[in-house]
Amino acid sequence: xxxxxxxxxxxxxxxYAILVILAIAAIYPALxxxxxxxxxxxxxxxxxxxPETLTLDHFSExxxxxxxxxxxxxxxxxxxxxxxxxxxxxxxxxxSYALSRFRFRGRQxxxxxxxxxxxxxxxxxxxxxxxxxxxxxxxxxxxxLIMVYAAGAPLGLTLIAKGFxxxxxxxxxxxxxxxxAGNFKIFTSIxxxxxxxxxxYLALLQFTGPWVDFIFAKLILRSKPNWTVAVxxxxxxxxxxxxxxxxxxxxxxxxxxxxxxxxxxxxxLLVDGLTSGASKG
Numbered sequence: 001x002x003x004x005x006x007x008x009x010x011x012x013x014x015x016y017a018i019l020v021i022l023a024i025a026a027i028y029p030a031l032x033x034x035x036x037x038x039x040x041x042x043x044x045x046x047x048x049x050x051p052e053t054l055t056l057d058h059f060s061e062x063x064x065x066x067x068x069x070x071x072x073x074x075x076x077x078x079x080x081x082x083x084x085x086x087x088x089x090x091x092x093x094x095x096s097y098a099l100s101r102f103r104f105r106g107r108q109x110x111x112x113x114x115x116x117x118x119x120x121x122x123x124x125x126x127x128x129x130x131x132x133x134x135x136x137x138x139x140x141x142x143x144x145l146i147m148v149y150a151a152g153a154p155l156g157l158t159l160i161a162k163g164f165x166x167x168x169x170x171x172x173x174x175x176x177x178x179x180x181a182g183n184f185k186i187f188t189s190i191x192x193x194x195x196x197x198x199x200x201y202l203a204l205l206q207f208t209g210p211w212v213d214f215i216f217a218k219l220i221l222r223s224k225p226n227w228t229v230a231v232x233x234x235x236x237x238x239x240x241x242x243x244x245x246x247x248x249x250x251x252x253x254x255x256x257x258x259x260x261x262x263x264x265x266x267x268x269l270l271v272d273g274l275t276s277g278a279s280k281g
Contacts, residue, residue, distance in 0.1 A: 030256075037250035058250035070251060072225055073232040076142060078258065080228060081210040083146045088153030088206040089199065095154045096161035097187055101173065111159065118156050123215055130219055140222040149210045157202055164198040165191065200266040208259055229255055 032049070037058055039051040062070040099111060129148060130139075138144040168191060176186045192199070214230040221227050227235070233251050236244070 033249045033252050036246055037253045039246055042244045042246055058244075058247045059254070061244075061247050062250055062254070068232070068236065068247070069225060069227070070229070070232065070254075073227050073229040074254070076226065077211060077228040077230070080142050080145045080149070081207050081258075084149035084153075084210045085203055085207040087146065087150035088157075089202045091150060092154045092157045092161055092202055092206075093192075093195075093199075095158045096165055097191060099158065100162045100165035101170075101183075111162075114155060114158055118159070122152060126216060126219055129216075133220065139220060140226055141220075142226065144220050145210065145217060145228075148216065149206075149213075153202075153206050157205065161198050161202060164195065168194055204263065204266055207262055211255075211259060 035049065035051060038054040038056070039046060040053055040055050040057075062068060099107065133139055133144045133148075138147075172190050173186050176190055181189070210228075212230060213228075214234060217228045218231050218234070221231060224232075224235075229251070233248060233255070236248050236251070
């Protein structure tokens with residue numbers, strides 16, 4: 001066997017070995033939580049990975065306990081995440097389309113401001129947002145979360161979406177204008193159908209952000225029935241007198257379900273969008 005073939009075999013073997021290690025590192029924690037949710041008792045610790053007996057009592061406790069308002073927290077989070085996703089993606093698309101297709105005074109300065117502000121973490125503005133929401137009497141409301149999550153989406157995602165829109169040929173816009181189409185018609189009939197990959201990316205980010213956010217939700221939501229699932233789950237393990245980690249694991253499994261379903265559905269759209277874009281190119 002030549003030295004070149006030996007190097008190729010070593011390189012291929014090393015690549016597969018690294019991929020296997022990364023896969024184990026990613027799958028093992030998720031498998032541990034899933035099996036922990038099915039393990040009897042209150043502790044996740046066990047000498048073996050697979051429990052000797054399996055139980056669904058922890059999932060039942062999530063929905064039947066009077067102290068744990070998990071179904072209500074779950075629906076609160078789902079409502080906030082879906083509304084934030086729809087409004088945030090819409091605002092981001094409109095803003096990025098305007099920056100990509102129109103030329104106006106202050107355009108470059110506006111993009112520079114977006115770039116600079118995007119470098120700062122969002123929690124730096126939480127005190128100012130808290131005071132503003134307090135003056136507007138919006139504390140302890142889901143509307144406050146939706147407004148902040150949706151309004152903050154263009155700040156970090158506009159330049160990414162604009163870069164994608166810049167790759168769509170302007171000749172398509174010009175041809176549509178010759179046929180009498182306006183800006184809104186061009187945006188809805190030409191730009192959006194060609195933007196499936198970026199739509200998928202924006203939707204995934206804008207849904208998962210509010211779904212797993214804890215810091216801002218904890219700051220704004222004060223009453224227990226209005227909590228999101230992240231705040232409620234934190235309260236479950238923060239209570240040192242009655243810490244049930246297996247119930248917490250069961251809640252973590254249920255939290256992962258919407259994100260998994262959304263990713264699987266959006267992944268198909270992403271592949272379709274990339275395929276159609278390549279064929280048109």
